[in-house]
Amino acid sequence: MKTARRSVLKATGLTGMLAALGLSVRQPAFAQSPATQGTGRTAGFAAQTLGDALKHVGGGATITRVDSSQIQLQAPELAENGALVPLSVNSLIPGTTQITLLIEKNPFPLIATFTFPEGTEPSVQTRVKMAQSSQVLAVVKTTQGNESRLYVTTKETRVTLGGCGA
Amino acid sequence: MSTTSPDPMPQPMRVRANLVNGATEVRVLMTHIMETGQRHDANGQIIPAHYITEVQAHHVSAQGRSRLVLQAQWSTAIAQNPFLFFKFKGGAPGDKVVLQWVDNQGARRTDEAPIR
Numbered sequence: 001m002k003t004a005r006r007s008v009l010k011a012t013g014l015t016g017m018l019a020a021l022g023l024s025v026r027q028p029a030f031a032q033s034p035a036t037q038g039t040g041r042t043a044g045f046a047a048q049t050l051g052d053a054l055k056h057v058g059g060g061a062t063i064t065r066v067d068s069s070q071i072q073l074q075a076p077e078l079a080e081n082g083a084l085v086p087l088s089v090n091s092l093i094p095g096t097t098q099i100t101l102l103i104e105k106n107p108f109p110l111i112a113t114f115t116f117p118e119g120t121e122p123s124v125q126t127r128v129k130m131a132q133s134s135q136v137l138a139v140v141k142t143t144q145g146n147e148s149r150l151y152v153t154t155k156e157t158r159v160t161l162g163g164c165g166a
Numbered sequence: 167m168s169t170t171s172p173d174p175m176p177q178p179m180r181v182r183a184n185l186v187n188g189a190t191e192v193r194v195l196m197t198h199i200m201e202t203g204q205r206h207d208a209n210g211q212i213i214p215a216h217y218i219t220e221v222q223a224h225h226v227s228a229q230g231r232s233r234l235v236l237q238a239q240w241s242t243a244i245a246q247n248p249f250l251f252f253k254f255k256g257g258a259p260g261d262k263v264v265l266q267w268v269d270n271q272g273a274r275r276t277d278e279a280p281i282r
Contacts, residue, residue, distance in 0.1 A: 042239060045239075045241050083245060083246070084245045084246075085245070086249075103243065106243055107204065108241055108242070108243065110241060111240075111241050111243045111244065112238060112239065112240045112241060112243075112244055113238065113239045114236065114237075114238045114252075115236070115237040115238070116236065116252075117233070117234050117235060117236075117237075119233075119235070119254055119255045119256060120235045120236055120252065120253070120254040120255075121189065121252070121253045121254060121255070123252065123253065124238075124250070124251065124252050125249070125250070125251035125252075126244060126245075126248065126249055126250050126251070127244070127245035127248070127249050128243050128244055128245055129202070129242075129243045129244070129245055130243075
């Protein structure tokens, strides 16, 4: 009986839908965060200038510029396709808890924030859309006790075909 | 890549978790249109933004203990069919990594992979 019902569910895709609703067996609850609580994401995502975006990332605190000996930011020198630009960031700064990616000339410069709990390497690779040739920025946040510090490194990437859509 | 048909159900992610020198390396390929909300369709109408806003990854031990290993907030500028690579210390064969995403239209997806 159970098998028949399960196969019917599979056929109609309900199993997948239930899973997507998080109702499958013993999955970790989606940890509480502003995004999932719908109380609003970081306002920085609405910022339309790099300066505004950085203000939200940093909360007004000083952001120290560092070079590749501290933050290894890999971005292509030339991106043929702005819709698919691979980026890689690895922070060598002790106490790194967060890496934020920004693209200076995108319509909304704040691209993503990655938060690393204890035990996770402060390192991430992903692919982004770039509207046009621009500076790519990686901001690293370190937390030691109550103190947070911010560091940034940048790389220039040229784009031949912009990727944000027409 | 524009579409005016109703959005399909969230598609599964491909997750790979490999133990390398004491650290678990996780590679994820998600299927998602990541529509920016800046494109127009053939009638000149804006195609609404549709994008993954948040991602979480948990390491679940063989004993069932779960800990958060990554959290990310994304904008529309993450590329379509997002790729993600990260790594965390520890993990053992028999454990698993669980990935979850939610998008701005409320759709969710959870997928997992065993640590090999």
